[in-house]
Amino acid sequence: MKKRIRIIDIAEKAGVSKGTVDRVIHKRGHVSPEVKKRILEVMKELDYRPNVIASALAYNKSWKIAALLPNPENDAFWMQPKSGILKALNFTSDYGMNVDFYHFQDANKQHFQNCCDQILSGAYDAVLIAPLYYKESHQFLNECDELGLKYFLFNTFLERTDLSFQCYIGQDSYQSGVLAAKLLDFGIENGDAVMILHLEKGVYNAKHLLAKEQGFQNYFIEHPNRNIQIIKTSFEEPKDSPAFRKFINYQLKSYPNLKGIFVTTSRIHHLVNVLSDIHTKKIKLVGFDLISNNLTDLRAEKIDFLINQNPVKQGYLGILNIFEHLVRKKEIAKIQHLPLDVVMQENVSYYLEADQHMHMMI
Amino acid sequence: MKKRIRIIDIAEKAGVSKGTVDRVIHKRGHVSPEVKKRILEVMKELDYRPNVIASALAYNKSWKIAALLPNPENDAFWMQPKSGILKALNFTSDYGMNVDFYHFQDANKQHFQNCCDQILSGAYDAVLIAPLYYKESHQFLNECDELGLKYFLFNTFLERTDLSFQCYIGQDSYQSGVLAAKLLDFGIENGDAVMILHLEKGVYNAKHLLAKEQGFQNYFIEHPNRNIQIIKTSFEEPKDSPAFRKFINYQLKSYPNLKGIFVTTSRIHHLVNVLSDIHTKKIKLVGFDLISNNLTDLRAEKIDFLINQNPVKQGYLGILNIFEHLVRKKEIAKIQHLPLDVVMQENVSYYLEADQHMHMMI
DNA sequence: TTTAAACATGTGTCCGAAAACATTTTTGTA
């Protein structure tokens, strides 16, 4: 095996000292044009590739990163991105990467802004953020832009002028709607009806929910020969309440040929609670996210499919992209859509175990 | 942020020199029991975690790894694990990991053995192998055991006494059969029939195919209320031949209520060719592997589901496990089943793009 | 022509761990 080319090899071949080669590599200036040209030629000729290991060791500085996401203690979902972040650190900490977590309280915008302020004054090299609150997030990112603080979005996409974010890592909401439609379509007959059900507040302000709806509808529009009726509904507070029961009962009565329901968020387990009491003929269900309540229903064959948004991987790739950018100084892709995994009782264990493998995906 | 604990920090706290600490860490001996005990205590107390970067730099040796798999030029499938291996190297080469590829010609056992002999005399630190030929592979691995050469299996599982392999990375064949059954089950009605179709030679010597069959059958056994008829068949040479057409035609006539077919390998596209001519009523199809011919049929909605065995990831994790073992000296899991991805027209792009993200999963 | 600022280039130390090498302490035996 050939010995790897070092700086000193270049220096010798170019007849200069390693200091001069270093100045060329790091564009520190103070090198005469001719010498610079010669060194660059030798570098190309010998195909110099820096030793990242030695470089990281010598650099001997640490990178400060802030991670801004909801508090996992309030909403267990967020434990998953957090665990992905921690896994990525397991490896990147060797390179001096450090993450401070800022967990904002759900539905507490004031607290969100406090976190933002702390980050802005914290001398960070990069921020990884789940920009849940539209207006507040934009404001924060504007301030980041002014400060020159680099930010990486995950989970929720925010349109930014000039694509000033470093990258977005998350799902393609539109396509997840298409996928849900196809799954239900596979399990129903010509002429059946399917329902798209939002169980959230403020649906028509949430772009990602609208995108899911669009995708779902468009699938059936593009498959007109299936002759499927689409029902669009929403219910804001899907607790196990009389009101919710009444609502569902009403829907079932109104649409006797209803064979499938697509719930656009992770709240499908609320629907299962109510449906299983009513004990109607089997209605096929597609929802999102491997949270504990949903997993129970999936294993009991009450939910047919859960579309997985890879939350662990989102956190993991978030940190890894920051690493690639800061440490390895590589170009990274602006938009990184993660696979939409189709999870069923029969393959769910792999997606839960996937975390195990990930620790080594250095 | 707390400074990371170094060897010198332990040495100072334990009142010895770093040389002594080093001897304890590397079990080089020549340390008195009391001092050793004290150092180990301090290490635990300070939660010492070695700096892999500095360690790799100082070690300054390279690891020789052999990768033994079929020639991708004969069977394009094997390009995928190979590309996973190369991606893993993109990062691990910084740590001195080097891979030599040994590609055996498909169905040429003599050539396989030549490769094995070369590896055995090549002074390798580890072997990553896809043990396709049962007998020959066992023989080779026996010789590895004698030599003390560590081997890592992927793609195909081989039972070894004492679990002498370092790890197996691949799919769970049985479970993939269960998954296929559930997918078809979702799309058919009570009383319909489904077929399991092997399009390979020597099926009853191929444990993984039998395992798929078992899983498929057991799913329906455990769902008796569905009342699904299972038909087991096989055809060895699924070219676009009159014989194959006749065979398929015969099956369709014999089982008029046939609504789904599960092909146990990647050869489902051969079935599609024949079926699409016959133009019968829609029969739902589930097969394996994102190879080019299958992708075409999936996109044309002629195949409903492809179960993906993550071939790229298999190669990737193969190298990463070797890295964890050799370089980081970590314990690794003996059996690592990769997710069984359910791939459809609507999410196939992510699985093809997944390779892009992977480059950074250092 | 002198001289110092500006520029070009060279040298040395450091990062943390590994391992060769050097020194000190203990042990056993004459």
Add this chain to the structure above:
DNA sequence: TACAAAAATGTTTTCGGACACATGTTTAAA
């Protein structure tokens, strides 16, 4: 008790690159 062998412990160099610092050379103003 003397002394060499063995065991225990300490010191130094090395890995490749980053960067501070030192030295040498050119340029321009006095």
